[in-house]
Structures are given as structure tokens and as C-alpha cells.
């Protein structure tokens with residue numbers, strides 16, 4: 435199957451499906467310029483002198499937040515500030531699909547909020563989000579700027595003085611229960627699953643993908659992915675380019691503004 439044929443096949447599947455779910459990973463955001471964690475240009479391999487003494491997983495771990503909060507917040511502010519990042523063609527295409535009734539919702543591992551920025555409504559963020567933050571003691575909620583713009587090494591709660599942390603799932607922490615439960619519910623209802631921007635090597639996306647027993651499976655990823663043997667369509671290409679071709683062909687491709 436060449437690319438045009440794959441895109442036609444994807445459109446045919448979407449049109450005959452009644453409950454389509456998109457399960458996405460870091461590859462969806464890399465086209466907006468956000469580095470993923472482990473690939474060659476990813477955060478994991480970025481050399482940052484001040485943080486050389488620590489493993490990257492440690493810098494984004496619950497242990498680091500508790501034991502070395504000043505290091506945690508310095509690393510977090512420097513590497514995870516996505517406030518000014520803009521959605522790409524993949525985000526806009528998925529938002530257009532939802533608006534047109536062709537997509538039930540999105541399950542994402544990304545914490546940047548770009549799907550919502552593009553206009554998507556049903557987004558389950560199974561690793562949390564940088565956009566919500568809370569006091570670790572009294573639970574008071576804080577907006578995204580509170581942490582990124584704070585002049586304190588460790589941001590403190592205005593009410594009780596304890597640490598304010600992002601609602602992002604760190605290494606060593608449980609996934610946010612409600613988002614993960616919603617995600618499982620969607621996976622069980624789906625008769626079409628689109629997996630994009632993740633190689634399904636490890637973790638929660640892989641677990642969710644294995645829970646899927648619906649009719650059709652579409653995989654879009656630049657590199658090879660596990661589960662390709664079970665897929666109806668596999669495309670190794672840019673997710674933004676593929677999804678916007680799909681929405682163009684379906685006549686729903688207007689970009690959100």
C-alpha cells in the first residue's frame with residue numbers, strides 16, 4: 435500500500451466506525467518542537483551541565499521532588515515549559531475530527547495541553563498536565579504561571595507555605611486515576627483505535643493498546659511500532675501530514691484558528 439492508498443483506507447475505516455479513539459504519545463508533540471524523552475534528540479540525551487550528576491529519570495521523579503526540590507524545579511522550569519508552544523497539524527486534524535463527529539476522544543501521554551489548545555474537548559491526559567498545579571499540603575490549586583514564573587527556588591503555597599507541585603505524573607508515582615479509568619472505558623468502547631506518535635515500547639500507552647479488542651486498528655508512527663502485525667493500516671510517516679491528509683480527504687480539514 436502506498437501513502438495515498440493508506441490514507442484512503444484510513445478514511446474508509448473512519449467512515450464505517452462508530453466509536454473512534456486516538457491514543458497518542460510524544461511523537462504527536464515533537465512536530466511542535468517539544469523534545470520527547472528517549473529518542474536521539476530527546477530530553478534524556480540532552481547534555482545539561484548543571485544536571486550531569488543526576489539520571490534524567492531521577493530529575494523527573496517523586497524522590498527528587500521530595501529530597502531535592504530546588505533541583506527538581508530548576509530542571510522542570512528549564513525543560514518542560516510548553517506555555518508558548520503551538521499545536522501542529524496533527525493536533526488540528528484531531529480537533530477537526532472530533533468536531534465533525536468522527537472522533538470520540540483522545541488519550542495522550544503528553545503533558546503540554548496542545549490538544550486542548552487546538553480545540554479538542556475530550557482529552558484524557560494519563561500522565562497529567564503542566565497546566566494544573568496544587569499545594570502538596572492543603573491542595574489549593576494554582577495556575578501554570580505560578581510555578582514557571584515564581585522567583586522562589588521552590589514555589590510555595592500562599593495559604594499554608596508548603597510546596598506547590600505540577601499535576602504531572604513523575605517517575606515513582608501512580609497515574610491519575612480518573613484519566614486512566616476514563617481511558618480504559620474509551621478503549622473498551624472503541625471499534626476503531628488510531629495509535630500515533632508512540633512506539634509502544636513501554637508503559638501506560640502499551641498497556642492500554644493491549645486492552646483494545648475492537649474491530650479496526652490504525653498505526654501512524656515515523657518508526658516501527660509494536661502491534662503492527664495486528665493493524666489494518668500502518669503508516670511510517672509524519673503524523674501531522676498523514677492526519678491532515680485524512681481530514682482533507684474527508685472534507686473536514688479546516689484549520690482551527
Ligand SMILES: [Zn+2]
Pocket residue numbers: 569570571572573574591592593594595596
Ligand atoms: Zn497550601
